[in-house]
Amino acid sequence: MQIIDTQTLLEVILNILVYPGLLFAFIMGSLFWWEFRKLRARFQSRVGPPWYQTFADLIKLFAKETIIPAISNKFLFVFAPILALASALVVLWLLPIPVSILPAISIFNLSFYGDLILVIYLLAMIEAAEILAGFSSSSPYGVIGSSRKVNLVIAYELPFALATIAVAFHVSSLRLSDIFTYQILNGPFILDVPTGSSFAFLAPIFHLITFIVFIMCILPKLRIKPFDMPEAECEIIAGPLTEYSGRLLGLFELTHVLKWFIIPALTVILFFGGDLTIVTFLIKCALVVLLFTFLEVINPRYRIDQGYKFYFKYILPLAIIAFIGETAFALGVI
Template sequence: MTTLFYYLIFPGLLFVLLVGMLASWIERKVTARVQWRVGPPLLQPLYDIMKLFTKENVVPQHAHLLAFTAAPLIAFVSAGLAATIVGMSIFFPEASFQGDLIVVAYLLVIPPLALILGGAASANPLASLGASREMKMVLSYELIFWTAILVAWIKTGGTVNLTAMAGKGAVAGSVSGAIAFILMLITIQAKLGRVPFDVAEAETEISGGPYIEYSGPLLGFFRMSQYILLVTVPVLVSIVFLGGAGIGRYVILLVIIILAENTNPRLKITQCLRLFWFILFPVGLIAIILAILGY
């Protein structure tokens, strides 16, 4: 019963979902102000989800029913589980376990893979194109994500426990840690599907890509997983690189994400691949070498 409470209520799904909705509102409000608009009311993210869950699920005639239906649920459950593990390391550090960093990192790969599955199962050319783009993005930014994690692992003495890593202090205070932190900031922008790396959705080009055929509760589950990731990913970065989680650290990271989204144009998929594979990855290798040398 206690485990179920942790996962469903606090620090799991309900808590992180509410915080994610608040973060999404801040993101939309700041974006509106940048564009000289008023922006949505505070409860707009909640209204959006409630509206979606009152709509009908429409499944395309030629879609693969099981894969199309399961994809949003897989994304939601995996994001919620990752959020629970991260939250446990913050609020109940005695419940954290060795290797929870690795588990969370793997869980965070599942939502984009679920999006690829849903897009491919939609039987829509634009959805398939978006799924193809998302697959290429995952193969590119995950390389940089693990490179940055490796630097943090070296700097913290080889620990893969989130509570222990937070106790080691701010990895970003070293030369190699600062480089890895900057790489991670770029990576989380792609991991969250934000501009300039939102090539899989690209509303003006492919009308939302993998999401194009989704509606009703299924789209609602995808949206809720995005809310959860908007909290979980920055908090994870804060723990690993900034010496722990905190409201101030999270707000700073959220502001960076929002500003980057509002001040950059969308890149082409080829530009994204070149950036991650041929520019950021060599920089990451340099950071690893510096970390091994103690810098």
């Protein structure tokens, strides 16, 4: 039986809770969300919030009283934000994050073979928790918001899974750390061209399609236009979270902050990886957030039926094409 010494155990705990774990992800997620809000405001000729706005909002929420509606399902109402935060934390700890400031192959994660599948499920679980929150509140606004989110999740989760697994098939591994290491050796996935194939010129096209599908499917996870229909404030206030307040709303907002680190980080790991330093990794994440901001400001909000049709008419066929193409290259068929 292998015994873990105290120093090693302490290092693991610090990595999980401080760097590059919870505290680091919270700080960077807050800054990335601020970057998004600030740039969006500038694009719209507004001033935007100060850098500490996210921290102030969370402090205020956790200091306020939590009110649970009398007509709600109290157990599910309280359980939903806990489920969302727990799912986000597990995803965070599975991501292979470079920890060195100087160039070195040094990453921290708790990965195992097949963890990519778990990440897909856990990201969907966060959405399921918000759906559960709206239905359990028994509020008309919450129920309508959850109904919209159900329709949207049904539409985008399959193409999201196909695009994500297509990257794994190209690398021949369902382990995130293997995908990360592959790109250290071969360069970013988005630029990777297989050798020994007569159709190698098609690879960048399939990579680009995979990336486009992935981006279109993660926009609703971050409540970004044109797919923010479940939280349309001018129509249904805060959607599924309308009846939440105090610490329970704070847990949902903390989850959202962590997602602003998790999703840009996952995008970089899958498509622009190969980073040997945390500095280059964070720069790439910031550029991904810039892309999200650009898509937010150039798009209006879709109606729920428009979003539903968009995914099934355009994104799902593209996801199938990308999946078949990446699989064919991985198997050496083309």
